[in-house]
Amino acid sequence: MQHDIVLGAHDVTLVPLGYEHAAALLALVDDDLWAGLSTPRPRTTADVELMVLRAWESPTRWSFAVLDARTGEVRGSTSLYEVDRDHRRAVVGLTFYGRRWWGGATNPATKLALLGHAFDGWGLHRVALRVDPANVRSVAAVERLGGVREGLLRGHRTTPDGATADSLSFSILSSEWPDVRAGLERRLTGGPLPTPLSAAPALAAATPEPRSTLQPA
Template identity: 45%
Template structure:
């Protein structure tokens, strides 16, 4: 995989490496960033490195570090996981960004690049995302993009604090991707024009 395979206007996605641990630790250790991630929050660079190592070792996962093009800083990470090429499906997630990047074009463009990789390069027919039923902001964002809310898996998984969460599932199919791609492009264009990116 070429390091610049997933190249956008404001970010590029490169294969995740344990070498990204130090850059990702500040955001991974931020309780607000980690709030909805159902994994124990790393408390050191070593724990972050161990987490990245587990992600990278999963054969059904493709994980990426997100680098901001303006300064080549690692600002986050995102993945395709439960990847089944035979069935043509995957889920997108294990995504987090440094809080200073929230509200900018970076997460939106990362989704544009990741989804494009799934549908246009891997030839998948279905991509799903799931979120905690308490994460209303994420649910509104996914619905606003036009993803289809499929339903809720009750008591689906354990949160980092040990409580149980319901998972709300959304999906997009290959035939729906062109319309979603245009919505994502429009959002990136609108956000990339903001002063924080220039």
């Protein structure tokens, strides 16, 4: 979906993803960062431009480049996808950031902007987040965000080598959004963190070693 939505929170600005971001995004990517995604790692600017085109061609995906609000430097990319306005639901994901911005304010600020648009702008009722269950970094990030663990989606996606892989599903409902928003704002301003909303039972299986270092999808 080509769109004209611009969002902002804290020190990031989200702008419509375009070909002009391709070279900068490519420079952020390496094999470990891309591990766990369903698409092959882009290796040329043309590969990233093709990813941009595929995003534009999807009628239910709104994709963004994540920029430094002051300098305009590209930090990564993210999307609202599987958007269904009739049933008031969407998924936040297809997200990656350069290593320089891991563990800082970039991901919570980006999620604050996206979720604010989904719930307050579009009036959605449910936003899902799905991660590779082997990506313990991303699982922990979604739990800190306030996503409620729902369970394992078995054989949910296809990997670049044609194998099937599971996804771990989380969600946030509109009734939970005020607490999630307050938690994100506290994280961004250095205030005390609230109690996480993830009260659903954890999976019984032991936590595997991480396969990916991507931020949550």
